[in-house]
Amino acid sequence: MAFKHIAEIPGYVGKEVALRGWVHRHRATKNNVFIVLRDSTGVVQCVVKKDAKFFEDAERVGIETSIAVKGTVKKDERAPGGHELTLNSFKVVGPSEEFPITKDQSTEFLLDVRHLWLRSQRMTQMMKARAYLLGYFRDWFKENGFWEVSPPILTVTGCEGGSTLFSIDYFGRKAYLSQSAQLYLEAISYSLERVYSLTPSFRAEKSRTTRHLIEYWHLEAEEAFVDNEGNMKIEEELISYACQKLAKEHPQILKFFGREPKEMLAVKPPFERLSYDEMLEELKHKGIDLPWGEDPGAKEEKALTMDRKKPLFVYNYPRGAKAFYMKKADEKHVACADLLAPEGHGEIIGGSERIWDLKELLQSIKEFGLNPKDYEWYVDLRRYGSVPHSGFGLGVERTLKWILKLEHIRDAVPFPRTINRVYP
Ligand code: ATP
Numbered sequence: 489m490a491f492k493h494i495a496e497i498p499g500y501v502g503k504e505v506a507l508r509g510w511v512h513r514h515r516a517t518k519n520n521v522f523i524v525l526r527d528s529t530g531v532v533q534c535v536v537k538k539d540a541k542f543f544e545d546a547e548r549v550g551i552e553t554s555i556a557v558k559g560t561v562k563k564d565e566r567a568p569g570g571h572e573l574t575l576n577s578f579k580v581v582g583p584s585e586e587f588p589i590t591k592d593q594s595t596e597f598l599l600d601v602r603h604l605w606l607r608s609q610r611m612t613q614m615m616k617a618r619a620y621l622l623g624y625f626r627d628w629f630k631e632n633g634f635w636e637v638s639p640p641i642l643t644v645t646g647c648e649g650g651s652t653l654f655s656i657d658y659f660g661r662k663a664y665l666s667q668s669a670q671l672y673l674e675a676i677s678y679s680l681e682r683v684y685s686l687t688p689s690f691r692a693e694k695s696r697t698t699r700h701l702i703e704y705w706h707l708e709a710e711e712a713f714v715d716n717e718g719n720m721k722i723e724e725e726l727i728s729y730a731c732q733k734l735a736k737e738h739p740q741i742l743k744f745f746g747r748e749p750k751e752m753l754a755v756k757p758p759f760e761r762l763s764y765d766e767m768l769e770e771l772k773h774k775g776i777d778l779p780w781g782e783d784p785g786a787k788e789e790k791a792l793t794m795d796r797k798k799p800l801f802v803y804n805y806p807r808g809a810k811a812f813y814m815k816k817a818d819e820k821h822v823a824c825a826d827l828l829a830p831e832g833h834g835e836i837i838g839g840s841e842r843i844w845d846l847k848e849l850l851q852s853i854k855e856f857g858l859n860p861k862d863y864e865w866y867v868d869l870r871r872y873g874s875v876p877h878s879g880f881g882l883g884v885e886r887t888l889k890w891i892l893k894l895e896h897i898r899d900a901v902p903f904p905r906t907i908n909r910v911y912p
């Protein structure tokens with residue numbers, strides 16, 4: 489008899505099915521054993537009656553034991569999932585020692601046993617949401633003429649500032665783990681025009697926050713012949729598409745996390761746009777005095793987004809607050825935009841138009857105090873048929889943190905790497 493998944497059970501009412509999975513919950517009374525069986529698709533309650541010859545095996549079985557069962561399906565409104573199975577066959581696949589996770593354990597302990605905690609409903613639902621989200625991003629890129637490409641992870645040029653670079657010994661030379669694929673995507677965009685990549689980025693963030701990981705997944709795009717405004721349009725279309733799809737195709741996952749699907753349906757273009765200088769004004773009204781030239785931090789972003797329902801673009805930052813490769817919008821500002829997620833979550837995307845003129849780029853590298861030698865190949869792109877181009881980087885975990893209303897970014901990834909944790 490072929491094994492079915494728990495999600496298929498509604499099609500088998502009154503019939504027999506074979507299932508396999510793990511013992512999620514277990515309760516024995518004098519005449520019945522109730523086992524809530526879990527597989528990748530859900531949970532179902534199984535009942536073993538006193539007269540079954542495997543009654544004692546079922547009575548003794550421990551939490552997280554893997555089992556294979558057969559039984560008859562009946563509807564039962566009170567059971568989780570709405571169905572119940574009366575078992576006529578029960579086999580242990582792999583026994584379980586006493587499972588260390590019980591109710592109400594500390595966050596630290598659950599991080600220590602993350603490899604086991606991943607079996608929880610919460611982690612399972614998060615990983616599904618994450619997989620769906622990444623799928624929707626890919627679908628959108630494909631439908632909109634983008635090529636998926638694979639840039640390197642080992643590099644010698646940093647692009648988001650030296651202080652968070654992870655260095656490694658590369659056969660006696662110094663190399664770094666990638667902070668961003670951007671510079672490489674720029675090179676590839678002069679071949680394929682519209683490109684994107686999904687890679688891990690590494691940042692040795694020294695401050696402990698609820699929105700920084702040391703290793704995170706970075707969805708980056710680069711587009712030839714696109715300016716800053718065109719770049720923002722691409723970002724808002726991409727985000728809206730994914731939010732709409734999640735709400736329409738997987739509302740139950742959103743609800744599991746306390747997110748109303750209709751809130752995601754409301755995420756559609758155009759997103760509100762606020763210039764950096766307008767943002768300072770708004771902050772002032774909210775009682776926050778951010779000096780001109782400074783990058784808004786968590787506190788400022790929270791104040792800006794707390795009462796908003798849709799993501800917000802803040803564009804044209806002061807040049808000194810941003811990276812060397814950004815094109816000037818005027819003498820004081822650069823043509824860039826950060827996308828801030830609503831409800832206090834803050835930045836999920838950073839994007840900009842890139843300097844595409846040779847002299848301007850050389851000048852900027854000098855002004856930012858960087859070593860031109862390190863950027864020779866990158867500068868080279870401006871020597872051979874340069875064109876206006878823009879791009880952005882989206883933090884996958886930050887985006888998921890917003891969509892699923894998570895308190896901490898570490899719960900948007902199976903095995904989080906934080907300043908004090910690389911195990912398990
Ligand atoms: P922040 O100011 O919040 O540190 P950033 O300006 O360093 O962000 P970018 O360099 O623009 O961020 O990176 C692009 C995107 O990558 C960010 O918008 C964010 O979504 C994500 N990101 C950056 N750093 C981290 C991190 N340490 N952990 C998780 N995601 C990150």
Ligand code: MG
Pocket residue numbers: none
């Ligand atoms: Mg940063």
